[in-house]
Amino acid sequence: MRGSALCLIAATALLATASPAAASDEGAPARVAKDIPYLTTGGKALHLDVYTHADAAKVPAPVLIHFHGGGWARGARPESWTGFRPYLAAGMSVVTVQYRLAGEASAPAAVQDARCALHWVGANAAEYGFDTSRIIVSGTSAGAHLALMAGLLPTDNDIDLDQCRGAIKAAAILDFFGPTDLTMRAGDNDKRHPTIANWIGAASDARAMERKMSPVSWLTPTSPPIFIAHGDADPVVPVTQSIDLKQRLDTLSVPSDLFIAAGGGHGKFAPEQRFAMMKRAIGFLCSRKLLSSSTCPTSEGI
Helix, strand or coil, X not given: CCCCHHHHCCCCCCHHHCCCCCCCCCCCCCEEEEEEEEEEECCEEEEEEEEECHHHHCCCEEEEEEXXXXXXXXXXXXXXXXXXXHHHHCCCEEEEECCCCCXXXXXXXXXXXXXXXXXXXXXXXXXXXXXXXXXXXXXXXHHHHHHHHHHHCCCCCCCCCHHHCCCCCCCEEEEECCCCCCCCEECCCCEECHHXXXXXXXXXXXXXXXXXXXXHHHCCCCCCCEEEEEECCCXXXXXXXXXXXXXXXXXXXXXXXXXXXXXXXXCCXXXXXXXXXXXXXXXXXXXXXXXXXXXXXXXXXX
């Protein structure tokens, strides 16, 4: 990344416009449950929203857990389900997550929260009709970093909060232009990126924490399949982060796919690129047999 560009990481409306046309109520969830507390830490309750697919009442449905972007310091979970139309149309339930921001707690707090959300989904699967064998974690920008960390951390780690240990394993990860190696430096002067430094903190072990909070540090041959999307003109998170991730996954023989939007910025893709990206993401999940065969043939209509 150049200069302090990483400071600009923010949540995007990328998914909301993934479909070229969408009726106002098409694909609406059968059940909406908002502001559910999933973790209380430091005297503060953190919440999530659940948008349950209609089929979940009959048979457990795959579920997407989404983390918003914002440089670990800004942003909030979306207020409605409409931006997740492609996933709901593909038969998935959706969970959107609040997590502690940098002004409240430094690393690894947001990762701990993401892991706790994954733990909550597993613990409450029966009530909401979640299929625990088909949990997909997803995010944009810094949220994609949290999705990667939530999905890649092994069960036995020294990051999880005690009350959230034993989180269920994610079946796949959707990484939309997320940073993957936090040891990156700003330009050629070996300065820490301001946004990374803001979240990691300035303790004497900051470099060790940067490595610990880097998804690439946790890759193994048994890592979940990962779909990656990135713009090749991204001024915030360089596309080389995603290219390097793909190469590492290939070396480990972990199933993955990399979609690069030509000329795309930080989540700023042309409408046809957004459509192609979502079609490919859904296709990737179908190829891993994580979506119902009845929805996969119609994925072109997303």
